[in-house]
Amino acid sequence: MNKLFYMMLCTLISTGITIAQSFGDHSGITMxxxxxxxxxxxxxxxxxxxxxxxxxxxxxxxxxSDFKGKVVVLSVFPSVDTKVCAAQTRRFNEEASGLGKxxxxxxxxxxxxxALERFCxxxxIDRIYTLSDYRKSEFGMNYGFLMKENKLLARGVVVVGKDGKITYVEYVKEIGQEPDYKAAIAAVKKAK
Incomplete structure (x- = not known):
């Protein structure tokens, strides 16, 4: 094989792997x-x-960034009109009362x-804020939660500290399961 061709092929392969890792990753997540x-x-x-x-x-x-200086919990799910997503929303609404302003x-x-407003x-549901990522999938892409197969968000939790740094991340392995509330709330209390 020609040395130049081999070098180009290696470059393309390594670039392709980098692109694949940046834009798509199975990571053992299932639905x-x-x-x-x-x-x-x-x-x-x-x-x-x-x-x-x-x-x-x-x-x-x-x-x-509108919540700068606060601890922010990002509770992520595919659709509020499913049993597990509804349970996740109810649970974080309950937890909100004990976490402080x-x-x-x-x-x-x-x-x-x-749909989010109707559900709430x-x-x-009156202690949490609902946000939709329907327009640009900006959250889904910035945090790696957008599912390629159905363009919905995977399930998980991200906690952002007052300093703007991520202190906790959970990508729930099976989307039909609820997140680890205990670990998420412990991360929130630690970030305060």
Whole structure:
């Protein structure tokens, strides 16, 4: 094989692997037992939390940076109209009352803002903020939660400290399972 061709092939292969790792990663995440590919850049403890814009129930743009100086919990799920996602939203709403005013809980999904508002009104959810990532998938890509197969968000929790750094990350291995609330709340208390 020609040496120049070999070098070009090696460069293409190594570049392709880098691109694949940046934009798609199975990481053992499954939905109903089938592997899913997470797109975007995965979040890691110790990194500065990437900013993103979501849409609230009043169709207003809300950024993570709007909560600077607070501990922020990002509760992520595919759709509030499923049993596990609804349970996750209820649980974090309950937990919010005991965490203090310096903690903000944002739930993030690809649901339309109207669906999130309807759910919260029907369930009496009043201590958390709901954000939709439906427009640009900015959150999903910035945090590596966007599922390639269905363009919904995977399930997980990210805690961002008052200094803007990520202190806790959980990508739930089976999307049909609830996150580890105990570990997430412990991370919130430690970040305060």
């Amino acid at each position: 109903k037992g089938k592997p899913v590919t997470l797109l975007g850049t995965k979040a890691h403890v110790g990194e500065i939390a990437p900013d993103f814009t979501g849409i609230d129930s009043h169709m207003k743009e809300v950024k993570l 310096d903690v903000i809980i944002l739930t993030i999904s690809k649901d339309l803002p109207f 009104a029907a369930e009496g």
